[in-house]
Amino acid sequence: MKKRNTQDNLLKALVYAASSLSLLVLVALLSFMLQKGWGSLSLDLFTRPYWSEPISIEYPSIYPGEFESPTDLPEGAVFSEAYGFALIDSTNPKKEAVLELVYLDPNSPLNHGTNIQAGHEGEAATVVVGYWVDKIGYMNTKGVVRSSGRIVGQNAQKTIQALDQSVSLENAYVQTKGGGIVGSLLATLYLIFVSLLLALPIGISTAIYLNEYAKRNMLTSWIRSSIELLTGVPSIVFGLMGVLVLFPITALFSAQGTSILLGGLTLSVILLPIIIRTTEESLKVVPQSFRDASLSLGANQSQTLFKIVIPSAIPGILTATLLGIGRIIGESAALIYTMGTFVSDDPKLLKGATSLAVQIWSIMSGDQPNFALASAISLVILLIVLILNFSVKLLAKRFRKVW
């Protein structure tokens, strides 16, 4: 008896230990993401492009003014009393030294220049806090135009020093702040739209066929198992299928190579089994008496379907949609083959782009993985996925009707 007790307790301890491992992994994962990504997370991240864009600015020889330094400058920032802005030494994602603009006086002459960048000639050049200042050209006391800034190896202190002794401001070369996710966010929305547009009608129709029309025979069980088999196919194989089978379809719309459309089509195939299964579950619980009542009142079969059966199954279809969106947001391998890995700030349906998940892959697979941005995007994805999961649960509870 005693031996049995010790054995039992030992096994129990083992079970408790094993179960706590899952919690440990989740906590470790979340704290890692928060630690690495929290700093990069801001509202600005969602509206900023990924690639920083150079702007070349020319000034009409602006003379120095007298500006007051604000009291809340971050530590290490150097203020230019002559031109009313502050720079700080920083690094870009490639770990190269850059000068970041941290403060700009509303009246600073820095914003009074003209853009001379090819393609934007003559436009008023706007400079915003967060930009990287590569070069500022000034005229020195001998009347010679000189350059200051990172381009001549100066740090924030030296750059401001040179400027504050200058006679006038002549030109500047700045870079917009990159590292945002606006392009991937848009591309992900495109993807959700395209793939649901295809997968929902086909998936729901298939579920209706299986539940309402199909006879119990070999053919039906064959259809069921071939749909079930799709669940076990690795997503990268779906990617191979996409470029092979679905690319000709996108080529009809004159897409060349990888495109969001191709990614969406591929995803719609991946979503099919999820949508079919979830919809069929919800069709199954619609009581037969509903159908019988409708038919006996003189409605035909399609009227019964569209007015009685499908409306009763709406919560299930909604659940299928939410699960589908979750899958779309998390998918990466299939999309690398069908959409490419080049982050696009202006995604087009017939051009390559990255979804949020693929952008993570893209910035992690280079020589210098960018953990900060990858973790920030991961946090965004995790939040969306958690909300989706929670909604699915809520939906299931809310609509669990007893007929």
Place this chain on the structure above:
Amino acid sequence: MRTSSPSHLKALKRKLREDALYKGLFTLSAFVSSMMIIIIIIFITLKGIRPFLPNYEFGQQNLWAFLTGMTWRQDQAVYGVAFIVINTLISGFSALLIAFPISVLTALFIVKIAPPLLSKSIETVVEILASIPSVVYGVFAAGTIVKLVQNLAMLGQIQTAGGNSLLAVILLLAIMIFPTITSLSMTAIKAVDKDLELASLALGATPTQTNFKVVLSSAKSGIFAGAILGLGRAFGEATAVGMVAGNKMFGPSFNPFDITRTLTTTLLAGLKETTGLDYDIRFSVGIVLMGVILVSNLAINAFKNRIGTIK
């Protein structure tokens, strides 16, 4: 005689035509859905065997050399897949070996042992883990598991490529397949006949003995279905593994601290051109991947039938 009035008859006919039309549409959808898997297999097979046929435009490849080759060098157009298959099997089965017992015990804990509140919370944890996308696991592994392996290697004075290693792949995969196996095991354990348990208890077995000897062996079939699904996920996982594998060019890798290369990381590595041998051979790797998954499914099934009647 209203029923035979022409307008009424017309409406009836229209309704029946409508029915037939919708039935046709639904049937067509079902047909399309069920054809997808066949389309995938046929097209990838056709494309994947092309490099080995005599009239291949980029120069016929030797099928035997491909299947038994121990070197994979894109830059020299040397494509041998044998060591990659071995690496894939090693990492997949090792991950299963780690994850399987933990998953089954966790499932048992959630369904049978834990008090209600604790059971609910661990179940939620498993659900959340299941819904985390693979790239996110990849970032996590590249930031933490890799460091862990590196520290471990330093303790043992072993060289690693910055922590990217077979061991990191195995640990990552074990974490990733854990929720899959757990949730399928839970379903299986829930489905065990209550009478069996009661009978065991009535015969004087303790609850723990009952759980381990009666419940688990009755739920065996479902638990192994979970193992099969988990193994399939381990073999097919691409992006996360790609972040920690290191892509060795020859092999196989048996040393856990050595870098490795799996079928999926090979598919992802150096994808640039969309024509030519280097692109086409990826479809051959795709066939091999599907073959590996199929064969290992059959193997696990056979294994399951063997240990079928221990108790």
